[in-house]
Amino acid sequence: MRQDRTSPTGYALLGLLSFERELSGYELRQWAGNSLHFFYAAPAMSQVYAELERLEAAGLTGSREVPQGVRQVRVHRITAKGRRALGAWLRRPVDPPQLKHHLLLRVFLGHLLEPEDLRRAVEEHLRWCEAELASLRALLDDLGDDPVWAHARLVAQWGVEHHSAERSSARRLVRALDDGSPGGPRSAGTTVRA
Amino acid sequence: MRQDRTSPTGYALLGLLSFERELSGYELRQWAGNSLHFFYAAPAMSQVYAELERLEAAGLTGSREVPQGVRQVRVHRITAKGRRALGAWLRRPVDPPQLKHHLLLRVFLGHLLEPEDLRRAVEEHLRWCEAELASLRALLDDLGDDPVWAHARLVAQWGVEHHSAERSSARRLVRALDDGSPGGPRSAGTTVRA
DNA sequence: GTGTACATGTAATCCGTTACATGATTCC
DNA sequence: GGAATCATGTAACGGATTACATGTACAC
Numbered sequence: 345m346r347q348d349r350t351s352p353t354g355y356a357l358l359g360l361l362s363f364e365r366e367l368s369g370y371e372l373r374q375w376a377g378n379s380l381h382f383f384y385a386a387p388a389m390s391q392v393y394a395e396l397e398r399l400e401a402a403g404l405t406g407s408r409e410v411p412q413g414v415r416q417v418r419v420h421r422i423t424a425k426g427r428r429a430l431g432a433w434l435r436r437p438v439d440p441p442q443l444k445h446h447l448l449l450r451v452f453l454g455h456l457l458e459p460e461d462l463r464r465a466v467e468e469h470l471r472w473c474e475a476e477l478a479s480l481r482a483l484l485d486d487l488g489d490d491p492v493w494a495h496a497r498l499v500a501q502w503g504v505e506h507h508s509a510e511r512s513s514a515r516r517l518v519r520a521l522d523d524g525s526p527g528g529p530r531s532a533g534t535t536v537r538a
Numbered sequence: 539m540r541q542d543r544t545s546p547t548g549y550a551l552l553g554l555l556s557f558e559r560e561l562s563g564y565e566l567r568q569w570a571g572n573s574l575h576f577f578y579a580a581p582a583m584s585q586v587y588a589e590l591e592r593l594e595a596a597g598l599t600g601s602r603e604v605p606q607g608v609r610q611v612r613v614h615r616i617t618a619k620g621r622r623a624l625g626a627w628l629r630r631p632v633d634p635p636q637l638k639h640h641l642l643l644r645v646f647l648g649h650l651l652e653p654e655d656l657r658r659a660v661e662e663h664l665r666w667c668e669a670e671l672a673s674l675r676a677l678l679d680d681l682g683d684d685p686v687w688a689h690a691r692l693v694a695q696w697g698v699e700h701h702s703a704e705r706s707s708a709r710r711l712v713r714a715l716d717d718g719s720p721g722g723p724r725s726a727g728t729t730v731r732a
Numbered sequence: 733g734t735g736t737a738c739a740t741g742t743a744a745t746c747c748g749t750t751a752c753a754t755g756a757t758t759c760c
Numbered sequence: 761g762g763a764a765t766c767a768t769g770t771a772a773c774g775g776a777t778t779a780c781a782t783g784t785a786c787a788c
Contacts, residue, residue, distance in 0.1 A: 351775065352640065359647040370739050383642040391776055393741060415784065417739070434644055434651050438659050440666050441639040446546065447632050448577040448696060453553040454689035456621075457628050465632050472634055495648035498714055502642060502707050509703030513696050520692055545747065564767050585748055587769060609756060611767070
């Protein structure tokens with residue numbers, strides 16, 4: 345039993361199970377991938393299975409096989425012990441957010457890139473922000489106004505704000521890159537915007 | 539030689555060495571810890587040493603021991619090959635940012651917490667944001683206006699925007715939590731602000 | 733009949749952390 | 761004299777990924 349051998353990712357999965365539905369590993373991953381992933385990097389499929397095994401070994405979840413047509417699908421549920429463990433974990437001091445922003449690393453090392461290369465990378469990031477915003481809006485739509493999803497709406501709203509800010513910063517970055525390039529704004533037809 | 543066995547963290551260190559100074563592992567970690575860490579989680583000390591060994595084995599860095607008083611300190615420098623490898627990596631498609639936001643995971647699972655506990659966690663996060671903003675301002679101050687740090691200033695500026703947005707969102711979260719609590723705004727003397 | 737989503741896993745490997753160990757230097 | 765910082769590492773472990781392997785169900 346010793347200590348608390350459950351990782352944050354384990355608790356995240358346990359958290360998804362805390363909505364009291366029985367879910368397969370695949371479904372858990374799906375859910376993590378399209379709603380959690382905005383603020384918490386979704387684990388690989390294989391890790392979900394590994395994590396579920398550990399959770400079950402620790403008695404925090406249980407599982408059973410249910411027939412799904414011809415096949416057997418294993419569905420998981422949280423146990424009373426799991427609910428207690430999760431509650432205790434949630435009350436512990438929170439670590440600061442962990443970020444690995446690969447684009448900004450490139451910007452930081454911009455002296456090793458052509459301004460055009462850097463600009464393209466930032467613009468790609470901008471497109472990614474737009475795509476994330478679109479799926480967040482779709483998510484908010486799906487959540488409706490059921491009280492069960494009140495907190496889910498809060499984090500989705502946070503996501504919208506976060507990605508909007510990211511988008512503003514990226515736009516500002518493009519402008520700064522244009523202004524700061526050797527010899528002022530870029531020539532060659534990339535700067536003229538409407 | 540096979541493929542590209544260097545991790546993003548390895549490239550990050552290589553990037554720090556691309557400013558053409560010879561640095562010890564300790565100094566690299568220091569630098570990563572107080573300027574890179576705003577957008578790229580700083581690795582543990584022990585990983586820095588491990589990464590430096592790999593880089594040297596791959597011929598991307600070189601090192602030598604220099605006397606520092608009585609002791610020998612090992613300093614590292616980037617090689618021509620390292621500069622080429624870094625340049626090539628920087629031009630590759632950029633992965634989206636990776637985030638693990640432990641606070642938001644708590645918010646998402648807010649149905650398992652007392653509103654007061656959740657509120658306290660968000661307020662703790664708010665204090666963390668303030669502290670980060672303060673050190674970012676100090677950093678921007680240190681950077682001065684030397685052209686060498688032009689890109690460093692850009693990412694520091696991004697950091698200020700990012701943490702300001704984070705702060706706004708956290709404040710909004712506190713308000714939403716107050717409003718949304720069962721029975722309206724919290725009683726018991728925590729809601730009345732100024 | 734082909735591709736995509738559903739569904740579950742194993743193997744190998746690596747990324748990264750914590751804990752431990754050691755010692756010099758500098759500040760109070 | 762003691763604490764904090766500088767400085768470098770090793771050992772053990774666990775977290776997480778990629779690549780591989782397998783097969784079903786369903787839509788076009």
